[in-house]
Amino acid sequence: MIQMVAAGLSCLGFIAVSAMFLIWLERKVSAWIQNRLGPMRTGFQGALQPVADTVKLLLKEDIAPQGIDTLSWWLAPFFVTVPSVMAFVTIPFSSRWIPRDLNVGLLYICSITSVCVLGIFMAGWGSNNKYSLLGGMRSAAQIISYEVPLLLSVLIVVMETGTLSMQGIVQAQHGLWFIAKPHLALAFLIYLISATAEVNRVPFDIPEAESELVAGYHTEYSGMKFAMFFVAEYTNVFIVSAVATTLFLGGWQGPFLPGVVWFLLKTYGVISFLMWMRWTLPRLRMDQMMSFAWKVLTTLALVNLLVSGWMMVR
Amino acid sequence: MLPDYLYIIFFLLLGVGFVGSALVVSWFLRPRAPSQAKSSPYECGEIIKGDSRVQFNVRYYLFALIFVIFDVEILFTMPWAIVFRQLGITAYFEMAAFILILAAGLFYAWKKGALEWQ
Structure with missing residues (x-):
């Protein structure tokens, strides 16, 4: 009981700190890529900037536009943020540091993180704003489309290990990370592309394309509700990177350093790669994005599933 | 050993508590100055045309x-x-x-x- 409460509270603390760190890192990375300095005034290298932002958002007026759908307007921040907190139940930080090693862990993470799309659509529908509605619809269409190749590539890892438990998957990679095997390397590539689309990041950020939809589904949100969308966004980035680390990069396994250090190093490595992509690539068009998901990625993932199944059973 | 579902329910409550407390704290701190213009839905500063739920x-x-x-x-x-x-x-x-x-x-x-x- 005490263990559960301690695990839960430390996960919550980690989510808050990690989201703040990632917001700072994103601003710094974008600045370095664009050859400028980024936040410099608050603290060393602007390290306190996210704290200042949080205080500012706490003190901001909460504006609700006319004609909102009150229920979905209020529930949307919950539906977006709560699933990303719940996903932490079974993220293996090290061999001992996992709140609970569920025997359906991988399926649980995949299903609980896809609840987010409900919140995003509720935000889009509830805001009584054309930009928000468009952003919410696009986001829903995009997330469900990329869910299919994502799950198909995850299936290959399940076939390889024969377990859904996150710790079991990490232990199966003892000695050789899954990314070193060719069929799983392809699965990793498909997973990474789909995961980028799942968390609405460039090149798949059409739901919140600033230059055409202002901010998409959270255009009308302000103050703490907006902050919740932001926390959820960066927590989801952490979750997809942590799952990528667990499934393909050997999780917490590694020489010399303790497991949790290896896990965080790999996860933040994947996140840095996603940030690098975000500030380098242009945005895809809606029709290109949808046909890429269904015609290229899903087909590739199905072929990969059949071929790697044949290789394993042969 | 506690059942697995207890962990899931506990994390659900934790998440709801996290968002709820953030909203409640800001409810006590934030200013309130509503006005007609401020509460109209954003449409690039134009007067809105038609229903948003297209x-x-x-x-x-x-x-x-x-x-x-x-x-x-x-x-x-x-x-x-x-x-x-x-x-x-x-x-x-x-x-x-x-x-x-x-x-x-x-x-x-x-x-x-x-x-x-x-």
Whole structure:
């Protein structure tokens, strides 16, 4: 009981700190890529900037536009943020540091993180704003489309290990990370592309394309509700990177350093790669994005599933 | 040992508490100065035209339908994926037939133009 409460509270603390760190890192990375300095005034290298932002958002007026759908307007921040907190139940930080090693862990993470799309659509529908509605619809269409190749590539890892438990998957990679095997390397590539689309990041950020939809589904949100969308966004980035680390990069396994250090190093490595992509690539068009998901990625993932199944059973 | 579901319920409550407390704290701290202009929905500063809840493009429903088929397929494949090494080659060919039928369906939808956006 005490263990559960301690695990839960430390996960919550980690989510808050990690989201703040990632917001700072994103601003710094974008600045370095664009050859400028980024936040410099608050603290060393602007390290306190996210704290200042949080205080500012706490003190901001909460504006609700006319004609909102009150229920979905209020529930949307919950539906977006709560699933990303719940996903932490079974993220293996090290061999001992996992709140609970569920025997359906991988399926649980995949299903609980896809609840987010409900919140995003509720935000889009509830805001009584054309930009928000468009952003919410696009986001829903995009997330469900990329869910299919994502799950198909995850299936290959399940076939390889024969377990859904996150710790079991990490232990199966003892000695050789899954990314070193060719069929799983392809699965990793498909997973990474789909995961980028799942968390609405460039090149798949059409739901919140600033230059055409202002901010998409959270255009009308302000103050703490907006902050919740932001926390959820960066927590989801952490979750997809942590799952990528667990499934393909050997999780917490590694020489010399303790497991949790290896896990965080790999996860933040994947996140840095996603940030690098975000500030380098242009945005895809809606029709290109949808046909890429269904015609290229899903087909590739199905072929990969059949071929790697044949290789394993042969 | 506590049951697994207790952890999930506890994290659910924790998440609700996290968002709820953030909203409550800001409710005590934030200023309130409502005005007519401020509460009109944002539309680049123009006076809004028409209803915001416009008609959806029917494409969204098509993609949603294809998604449901594939999502259920993946759920069916999940238990097979866990045990298929023990089941051997027969189970592999049975699942391959299932997946190929679905792939044929995807190909049909593709040729019918269900995957085109315009």
